[in-house]
Amino acid sequence: MELSHENQLLLETTKRFVEEEIIPHEELVDQLGEVPEEIGRQIETKSKEIGLFAANLPEEVGGGGLDYAGQMLIEREFGKTSHALHAWAARPTEILLAGTEAQKEKYLYPCVSGEKRELFGLTEPEAGSDIMSMKSNARRDGDDWILNGSKHFISGPVMPDFAIVFAQTGVDETKRGPRKRVTAFLVDVGTKGFDIAIGAKCVSYRGYHTFRLNFSDVRLGPDQILGEEGKGLELAGQWLGMGRIWIGASCCGKAERMFDLSSDWAANRKQFGQQIGKFQSTSFKLADMAIEMRAAELMVQDAVMRADNEQMTDSDAAMVKVYCSEMLNRVADNTVQIFGGMGLMEEMPIQRLWRDSRLERIWDGTSEIQRHIISRAILRPLGA
Numbered sequence: 001m002e003l004s005h006e007n008q009l010l011l012e013t014t015k016r017f018v019e020e021e022i023i024p025h026e027e028l029v030d031q032l033g034e035v036p037e038e039i040g041r042q043i044e045t046k047s048k049e050i051g052l053f054a055a056n057l058p059e060e061v062g063g064g065g066l067d068y069a070g071q072m073l074i075e076r077e078f079g080k081t082s083h084a085l086h087a088w089a090a091r092p093t094e095i096l097l098a099g100t101e102a103q104k105e106k107y108l109y110p111c112v113s114g115e116k117r118e119l120f121g122l123t124e125p126e127a128g129s130d131i132m133s134m135k136s137n138a139r140r141d142g143d144d145w146i147l148n149g150s151k152h153f154i155s156g157p158v159m160p161d162f163a164i165v166f167a168q169t170g171v172d173e174t175k176r177g178p179r180k181r182v183t184a185f186l187v188d189v190g191t192k193g194f195d196i197a198i199g200a201k202c203v204s205y206r207g208y209h210t211f212r213l214n215f216s217d218v219r220l221g222p223d224q225i226l227g228e229e230g231k232g233l234e235l236a237g238q239w240l241g242m243g244r245i246w247i248g249a250s251c252c253g254k255a256e257r258m259f260d261l262s263s264d265w266a267a268n269r270k271q272f273g274q275q276i277g278k279f280q281s282t283s284f285k286l287a288d289m290a291i292e293m294r295a296a297e298l299m300v301q302d303a304v305m306r307a308d309n310e311q312m313t314d315s316d317a318a319m320v321k322v323y324c325s326e327m328l329n330r331v332a333d334n335t336v337q338i339f340g341g342m343g344l345m346e347e348m349p350i351q352r353l354w355r356d357s358r359l360e361r362i363w364d365g366t367s368e369i370q371r372h373i374i375s376r377a378i379l380r381p382l383g384a
């Protein structure tokens, strides 16, 4: 993909930022299982200075106004490193753009300036892939809504100021039977009945927190609905599609980092009197990695072009997510194999990149769910 002059500069700036401001802290954060506040703040400040903070949002709302190609470049570079760290250079959820002017004042603009942080709360303990089985619900009480239920695995770098929470607000009769109406609510941390705590620790991206959210008779005004009542999933869907492309880009970045480490090791580590790269079982691994990485890059670039032309489908996004995340896991496994025992030693970054890679096949919809989306797009038009 030919880069514009602006995107070429953006790429160089982001590379430098990752190398100088993020990578040096990776090992410490992995060991501590958290990002020391001063390091997080430093990343936040620096990313604001160089225009990477909220770069995904349009200039009209104070964001960086990056086009899709620009966003792809930063996600690819950030993918090389720890999510716990680069998340401090926030990319606030685009669905906040769907808010009213008053909601933008209260939630969106403070996220763009870094005064507030949000969480995106869809997943529940009993409703992961099967999101329509969600139990969180809100019932009307006069003009207000009363929210009950819980969420888990809702992730972010720091304790947030508010959460975008998806809850059932009724049932629609459709041709295919009853279907839950799902609505997105903006819920401030500190609201009576809303409890939030750091949840289980994840071995991927240590230091990137998952939160547990509990709602017990939380009273919400009508002005706390984001978008339209009953249209929450459509709203979430608009954001999830591009999110899957950004995961694809990030997988390409991480794969490149591991490939570079593997090639270097294969060219220098000697056994039986020669470099291990001279053994075909090693060199062919590198060749396979290179082929798959090229294919993944092209898929991401193709999806970005489709998105630019407003032609990207859910199936396109699912293909990128499943292929790039699985490519990354094959690259990660081959990298550990090429490094042998050293690949599993804590003093090397390989084991951490391998652990981090594993999550990519799970969050934002598992590989199985992506295949479900793709296969439905193939078979539904044929009546199957």
Ligand SMILES: Cc1cc2nc3c(=O)[nH]c(=O)nc-3n(C[C@H](O)[C@H](O)[C@H](O)COP(=O)(O)OP(=O)(O)OC[C@H]3O[C@@H](n4cnc5c(N)ncnc54)[C@H](O)[C@@H]3O)c2cc1C
Pocket (backbone or CB within 6 Å): 120, 121, 122, 123, 127, 128, 129, 130, 152, 153, 154, 155, 156, 202, 210, 359, 362, 363, 364, 365, 366, 367, 368, 369, 372
């Ligand atoms: C670190 C982390 C951060 C996260 N951040 C967020 C966040 O910020 N916000 C948010 O809302 N969620 C978040 N999630 C949740 C994430 O999106 C879910 O974990 C994911 O969608 C899978 O749900 P589950 O874990 O409940 O697995 P399950 O749905 O229980 O799936 C278990 C297994 O069954 C398979 N399976 C399920 N249904 C089918 C089917 N129909 N066909 C074939 N196989 C199937 C799955 O593919 C998987 O292999 C996060 C998760 C993690 C681990």
